[in-house]
Amino acid sequence: MDMRSTAKDGFIDAFEWNILKTRGMEYKIQFTGPTGSNAVEAAVKLARKATNRTNVISFTNGFHGCSLGALALTGNHQNRHASKSLLNQATRAAYDGYYGEEIDTSDLLEKILCDPSGGVDTPAAFILETVQGEGGLNTASAQWCKKIERIARDLGSLLIVDDIQAGCGRTGSFFSFETLDITPDIVVMAKSISGYGLPMSLVLIKPEFDIWNPGEHNGTFRGNNHAFVTSEQAINHFWTDPLFMNLLNENQLSFGLHLNHISDKYNYRVKGRGMMKGIDFLDERVAAEIRRENFKNGLITETCGPRDEIVKLLPPITVSITEVDQAMAIFEHSIARATA
Amino acid sequence: MDMRSTAKDGFIDAFEWNILKTRGMEYKIQFTGPTGSNAVEAAVKLARKATNRTNVISFTNGFHGCSLGALALTGNHQNRHASKSLLNQATRAAYDGYYGEEIDTSDLLEKILCDPSGGVDTPAAFILETVQGEGGLNTASAQWCKKIERIARDLGSLLIVDDIQAGCGRTGSFFSFETLDITPDIVVMAKSISGYGLPMSLVLIKPEFDIWNPGEHNGTFRGNNHAFVTSEQAINHFWTDPLFMNLLNENQLSFGLHLNHISDKYNYRVKGRGMMKGIDFLDERVAAEIRRENFKNGLITETCGPRDEIVKLLPPITVSITEVDQAMAIFEHSIARATA
């Protein structure tokens, strides 16, 4: 699995040249088991190894997976409780905006971490999603992300961005953090990275933190050759094509306008960023009803948020404007029925 | 040790009649090993047993002892780090006023605890000091304490007050929480409870939570007969005597006036409550210098706070007004020298 293959070489070339180099980024690529939680587990272990610390800061409403190491970082009560395990070596902090606009939660976090009697151990890492896909489409501002990055640097902690759901163009740029002016030490990717729904995940590691010894984090399915092939194709086909970037921008614009229109009309709040948005219906029964109605009419949507009160839309980023229009018409129809 | 003795019976009678009954309180008395940390460990175990939960909320700058169960609740970095142990099954929250006057930290705590994706497990208990003796003489307001109590009740969690340092009259009433209008489920006492410096500690338990089976939390030195005798004497001698209460009130008044005068003159902040106050000199070197100077002139003081920047005064509560005057003169002299 660790050996080279044509498919693997092809993917690595494409990713390095067409994703990393064009963005002036330098990362080593680690292939873990092809699920997001495998990649999160690897990222966290590496941060602990690099810092010789154990604590990891994760955020309210964060979702990072269901294996025990990842689950300790995940906020969801149902997932946590089902494990009947002690989830430890992690500290919860409030995400951007969690306590309202007046309170900068990064200030709260810095104060407690820098207080010798604050009682929170200096972390190995901070792990965050720039848009919280499962947690309710909460978004972190560039300013907040930069402060978290600065706090991490001050404390000698690593900054891990979990781009499993928000990455691969979902927010309009390949990485969700490109527009936030931060440079994570580790980036975790999965879900759409294969371009074709195949199991695949990546851990991107700043070269100075690539300190694994051989075999320290192993597994059988670390290289999925099928996924390498499709991923290489997706990268080379889409991410080198200016027309695709135009389409993506137009899609974002159209998608956003539709949602704002709905929001104004029905007086619900739009949440999220780019092609990863939804509407907070405040009531999980309404949200569930809308999801069912959408499905009946051919539109697949999900509910998310602490109480599943938000309907989330993740259209394919290659969708056409016409399809966006159609989808939004179905969505509006469902809202009208459910809230009648 | 569990058997009755004249000394034990005498203490129990005195405590029940002259402390609990006169205050309309009803608690079972448990004698643990005669140190504060033994008592804290017992309190936390009992709360976990009563709720079948493991998480315990403790606060920034809280100090609850150095055995592993108690240390998980203690904020101090040096104590925590020295253990080289994973301190878990505890969550840190911000104490009253920790983030400044504008932010009500009990609101922050309630929000995260009531959010199903907040990622903080519903606690077995909240443990707090009403005045943080080691953590820097921070005080909790009645309003804040009542909100914490209400949150605990809402969540089915127990409220534990650690009155080891602030109890036994130190804040002007026997229990530090008497003036705060809260009813803890468990109260932990030690330090001054023997009235004579002998090792002794207590856990006071609301009758409905006295669910220990025989031998579940045992130990050799659970009943220190010497301490029972001195404690009974202290209770019967002082706490039934109105003149003592007058003296205590006068001492508090005089002590407070002196400190306010010093604070005004030197422009440092007074912290604490009752006979448990100090001045924040902002700089641990100044504080250390003042402590040394005090000692040279016959006044024993301590430094406390996250960086030992606060000089703490805990005069015997039976001190005379003249002695308070003398002590304050020495203190002011030390400040003058140290800040010259």
Next chain:
Amino acid sequence: MDMRSTAKDGFIDAFEWNILKTRGMEYKIQFTGPTGSNAVEAAVKLARKATNRTNVISFTNGFHGCSLGALALTGNHQNRHASKSLLNQATRAAYDGYYGEEIDTSDLLEKILCDPSGGVDTPAAFILETVQGEGGLNTASAQWCKKIERIARDLGSLLIVDDIQAGCGRTGSFFSFETLDITPDIVVMAKSISGYGLPMSLVLIKPEFDIWNPGEHNGTFRGNNHAFVTSEQAINHFWTDPLFMNLLNENQLSFGLHLNHISDKYNYRVKGRGMMKGIDFLDERVAAEIRRENFKNGLITETCGPRDEIVKLLPPITVSITEVDQAMAIFEHSIARATA
């Protein structure tokens, strides 16, 4: 992912009819993230949920994956140490034969678990490999496995067989435990289950323990449709064909005879079972040299065991007798060179 697909239905039908029903077995099939460690994490969580206990017994030299929950069960020092995490909620016990032939390690385990002062908490589950693929090709006898099963039943604990490496025909029968006369409560499968090297894993659960609520253990890549297709084909093509079973038996016989011959000639011990065998060269440098020499001559082998002192051979179970002969000739040649 949780929705039905033709591929998924096809696989489920094939697995239920041609694997489970023909063996008189009844299990629910759970699709977790497609790696062995995801499946192990799910199995352990389910056992904890079913028993409301946390401790899990795993065995010396056991290997169950590298995510934190799985890693706590894995014996390998390098993997454990690299995590820089506290690996807990697990207790190590000695595998069959670990202390030599005279000591029945299941007796040791039963004694300590049944002693109220033994100090090992009653487990949620026992997890074992019937042949330890990574740990050195140690094999568990039917007698020992049955005793472990009986101890588990007596204590109300679940028996989990990790058949990730030893399953799918590797030991001569589809499940490694078919010849051992045990009925695991949970079986974990991965690696060869797709029949084609695609990421896929399964958790088989006795119906009475299928107590998951929706979404309690979720993940993106729980259904890999490519793998469903290839797995269905492998099951229907091979496991319904008597000729395949004959071939497998002949392969085992031939493979075993070759290894015994080598063992006799060079005086090293053969380890393992079925098509999962190797030779213990006692010295990791010799083993490494043989592996390199094998590779040079076109034979892929691995080293395993506590010090990588064992050369492990896992020929495809569909290999031809001629290929076995060729491989064994290369192997013997490598041994001759390395030990010359």
Next chain:
Amino acid sequence: MDMRSTAKDGFIDAFEWNILKTRGMEYKIQFTGPTGSNAVEAAVKLARKATNRTNVISFTNGFHGCSLGALALTGNHQNRHASKSLLNQATRAAYDGYYGEEIDTSDLLEKILCDPSGGVDTPAAFILETVQGEGGLNTASAQWCKKIERIARDLGSLLIVDDIQAGCGRTGSFFSFETLDITPDIVVMAKSISGYGLPMSLVLIKPEFDIWNPGEHNGTFRGNNHAFVTSEQAINHFWTDPLFMNLLNENQLSFGLHLNHISDKYNYRVKGRGMMKGIDFLDERVAAEIRRENFKNGLITETCGPRDEIVKLLPPITVSITEVDQAMAIFEHSIARATA
């Protein structure tokens, strides 16, 4: 508390000259909170600090206290379970003789600890009682203790002897390990050390491991001056007096002969060593009946062992021969009644 006092100086002088120096021992004396569990917590923290490891090996039927750090080392199910806490950072091993005479449990322990895939992390320390007072009066042989000491040295782990119950002359010598030819790195003492039943405990530390920084393990009641006075008297009065040593030897002899006689007559097994012996009645109801009968006739005894099936006798070591005779007569009478 950390300051010198006449009482403290007196005790230290007495202990250093009349206990340590006369035995050619060199230890630093740490005063922790005056309970055994406080001392155990301090010892374990120090071992973790000295080795930068977390795991501690403790033994079946071991009892080291009920605070969480100590409780993790304690075998008793009832105490462990009552805590409703995850007890971790500890590994259980079998005490001397636990699996019968044929199996040397130190060999089992060494094998698993030295196996890189054994799955037990290299420990910071081994903690053991030479006679298990609560666990059932099991005794460790000199040969076994020396092997444990050698394994600890080989692994760079510290050897901690918990002499809380077995120390202070209880087994015939001041330290229980004097006759075992081992040199613990840390010794924990409490119970009888004050000579008068006062709360007092000690941690004895080999000078090279006295690496505490100021205030790292603090507490209020670290110096109990009453206990210093009585302890100094006990040391100077008894442990410098050859007549006391003669009396102790005679008492042991007489006590042992009586018990052997009872054992022969009633066919129950004697357990323990020195003045710390008992009889295993195999049935906790019989043991409880004998304890009650003893009490009725003026003889205080305890039950111990996994199921409280052993009646334990701990006569004062300063008892007279006549008193031993009287006590044994009562004991035999109780046995006769209970087993009639």
